[in-house]
Amino acid sequence: MKIIGIGRNYSEHAKELNNALPAAPIIFLKPDTALLKNNEAFYFPSFTKDIHHEIELVVKISKEGKNIQEKFAHKYYDEIGLGIDFTARDLQQQAKEEGLPWTLAKGFNGSAPVSEFVSKADYADIQNISFSLTINGEVRQSGTTADMVFSIDYLISYISQFITLKKGDLIYTGTPKGVGSIKVGDTLEGFLENKKMLACEIR
Numbered sequence: 001m002k003i004i005g006i007g008r009n010y011s012e013h014a015k016e017l018n019n020a021l022p023a024a025p026i027i028f029l030k031p032d033t034a035l036l037k038n039n040e041a042f043y044f045p046s047f048t049k050d051i052h053h054e055i056e057l058v059v060k061i062s063k064e065g066k067n068i069q070e071k072f073a074h075k076y077y078d079e080i081g082l083g084i085d086f087t088a089r090d091l092q093q094q095a096k097e098e099g100l101p102w103t104l105a106k107g108f109n110g111s112a113p114v115s116e117f118v119s120k121a122d123y124a125d126i127q128n129i130s131f132s133l134t135i136n137g138e139v140r141q142s143g144t145t146a147d148m149v150f151s152i153d154y155l156i157s158y159i160s161q162f163i164t165l166k167k168g169d170l171i172y173t174g175t176p177k178g179v180g181s182i183k184v185g186d187t188l189e190g191f192l193e194n195k196k197m198l199a200c201e202i203r
Helices: 011-016 070-076 089-097 152-162
Strands: 003-007 026-030 051-053 055-061 077-084 130-135 138-144 170-172 187-192 195-201
Touching: 055 130, 055 152, 070 077, 070 152, 077 187, 077 195, 152 170
Parallel strands: 003 170
Antiparallel strands: 003 026, 055 077, 055 170, 130 138, 130 187, 187 195
16 A cells, blocks of 8 residues: 655645645645554654644545546545654755755654544535644644645546555645644643544644
8 A cells, every 4th residue: 555645735824834825735745654544652762853734624435447537536545534744854954955855754653643444424525524733632733624735626636647556555635824832741632523533642
């Protein structure tokens, strides 16, 4: 399986990082070793001093496809979940300044906590789901999929023009505004609508 991340897919998040809105989806990959499951703790690595939290709706691909038309994209996923795209912001900024890839800033071990998945049929409208992140009980990020620059179905169609999607692949669909630093001792919790889906202690 592979983890496909989408950058700058919420306009207010792009603004808070002083980034222009993209004309097409910004795609990056994380290795499977980035996954952190079952509410396992995240251990703050020594190679960075500034890791940011980015809460995201995650789509799990249910069957293989390439060159998928947008109107058929909904047939390629049945389940959704929540994930956190941990980003070493200092490494990312250095990479940006030097015109280099974001791989180390985004793909380090444990940088993709993910919840269990639930049926998308449980929700009336996938493109109007609210989700949020709290740190130590305080809401830090809150958004709705209605504010995506590029919809879930468009993302699936777009990605599949370049990269064949396979069963089990995960798409982290972008983060709303409110990203910020984490520190040792923090407890992060993710909510889909009002349902707690994810917890992650920083050690």
